[in-house]
Amino acid sequence: MRTLYMNLLGEEKRIAVEEDGKLAELFLHRPNKEEIVGNIYRGRVVNVLPGMQAAFVDIGMEKHAYLRREDLLSFTEGASISQLVHQGQQIIVQVVKEAMDTKGPKVTTKIEFPGKYVVYIPSDSYSAVSKKIRNEGKRNELLQLGKQGGFVFRSACETAPIAHVQAEMEELRRTAEELQERSQEKVPFLLYSSQSLFARLFREIPTETVSHIIVDDRLSVRELAERVSKERVTLYTEKENIFHSYGVEHEIEKALKKIVWLENGSYLLIEQTETMTVIDVNTGKFTGKQTLQDTVRKTNEAAAIEIARQLRLRDIGGMILIDFINMKNDHDKETVRNLLISALKRDHTPTRVFGFTALGILEVTRKRKRKSLRDMLESSCGSCNGRGFVSSSETEAYHLQRELLAYKGTDYEAVLVECSPEVQAIFRDSRLQEALTVEVYFIDSASSAYHIRHMGTRQEIMQRRL
Structure with missing residues (x-):
């Protein structure tokens, strides 16, 4: 069984998964780094490359998406990519891999709609049941439900009421039908979003494998209780950051x-x-x-x-x-x-x-779906010509916000922070000040790390800043 620690206060959302007393996985979500894996777009083919047997598709992102010949629904052995798609063609694609470094996102035309209990594949004529479900009666019941094809029944179905499984199947069918109705929108256009942070999390971490959730955001308790049951959710109310309190922060440092x-x-x-x-x-x-x-x-x-x-x-x-x-x-x-x-x-x-x-x-x-933990939290060190890594400006900005959130309810009015112009820009552009009760003033530093120089009244900080 798993324990989840959720640090949701602040703009950067962090969820740690603990298994057998050890940190096993970390989910990070930043507001300016939207995850698009699972999103479905109506795009336009901008280039077909027979030499690579691939095409590039404009889905409205900074970099064009990459579509392999094998990821086309119309793919047949021996057919060239130029026989299957052409430049200017409008096409519905789903993102299967985030953009990384100089490469754009990877997409497919084999569309899937994942749910808690089932994955709906509209183009498939068969249904399948997870091998983890060993009860023959339940397997046959599920296969009967999916006799029209297109459903993969997850292991979560084993303990779920059939009515719940049926309801999700109908919901996913409706979603697919609505997508087709919207497919005439001008391109490029987002047809379907991969849903909320919790929805994505619990597609990868089945709720039946979670024994306890400890979360520091009061507004999230109700939604989590509805997903896993009230008894398994605890609200963390201490001043110290939840990741520091449970040793998660130290484990993240070790993982880098x-x-x-x-x-x-x-x-x-x-x-x-x-x-x-x-x-x-x-x-x-x-x-x-x-x-x-x-x-x-x-x-x-x-x-x-x-x-x-x-x-x-x-x-x-x-x-x-x-x-x-x-x-x-x-x-x-x-x-x-x-x-x-x-x-x-x-x-x-x-x-x-x-x-x-x-x-x-x-x-x-x-399989590489997204950036690694190191690439999310660190950047190449400019002082050593890229041979090493330091905490990235984004990581420092979000870390600063989390540290200052602990001063809610204190008498401090303002804080003086020494940091690089890059950290200041991210702090300002991401509007991290809005959640704080202390006003942040900056002085420039060449260091990649920030340092809190003084806390006090606005007048004291303004004098020290001069």
Whole structure:
């Protein structure tokens, strides 16, 4: 079962997922960084590239969306992209991957409408039931419900009343029909939004797996209680930030470091680059009590379990190469590989574990849906020509707002903050002052981090600012 810690006060919303007493996943939402995965647009094909078997689609974003030939509903083996779409064609697409770096969002014409209990795929003529539902009676009942095709029944259906499942099926059908009715809107046009933060969260974290939610926003308690039950929701009312109080902030700081220490004294070294992530396993302080082979196996087994958690926590996607400590025994290699596969079952992001190469490197790929935790919270360091990373200006601005929110109800009228012009601009443009009871005055700094220099009356701050 899972415990969710929700830091919803302030403009940046943060939700931490704890499993077995450890931070397993982090959801971040910033108002100026709208997540568009799941959104459906009516766009226009602006370029067709037969050499890449892909097309670019204008969906109204800064960068054109990328559409592969294989992601077209009309795709047939052997057909060229130029036979399937043409420049200027209007087309309905759904975003499956956020824009990253220089690349625009990735889209598909195979539209899906995900719900709590089912996923509706209007173009599909078949229905399927999650393998996790093992009750044959329930499986047959669900398949009968979806006999007209197009539904994938999630594991949450196993304990849900059939009436609730039917109601959601009808709602998703209506949504799809309404989308078709709106498909004549001028392009580019947003036809369907992927809904609220909570809706997206609980599509990935089933409510039946949540034992407790601790949230610091009183207005959110009612909606959460309706989703998971009143008994499982607690309002956090202390002055200290909820993430600090429950140790989540410290775990986030650790998740941004390259070295991860394991309980037995061994450690992982995680190197993220633009093209791939390399993870090196080291024995460190762990010497074992038996043979060298036994020490190596135990270290690699502990590493496999922790690597699965780190990939999910850091939201690392793309190609991943894991350099376990050399194992001469093929049985030990397969044991470690299977342990990693088993530990990854909790991860809702599709991940594939291949085999060991001739050099003993285990190859893994994890679907990249959005930016990694590091890329969300940090930026390249200008002082070292991009060789290192520092807290980004956005992260500093939201952190400053959270710290100043703790001064609600105090006698302080104003605060003097030293920070970079970039942090000041984000603080101003995102209107972070509006939620605060203290007035913020700035002085410039070359540092990427902010520093609170003084708090007091407006007159005191104005004098110190001069």
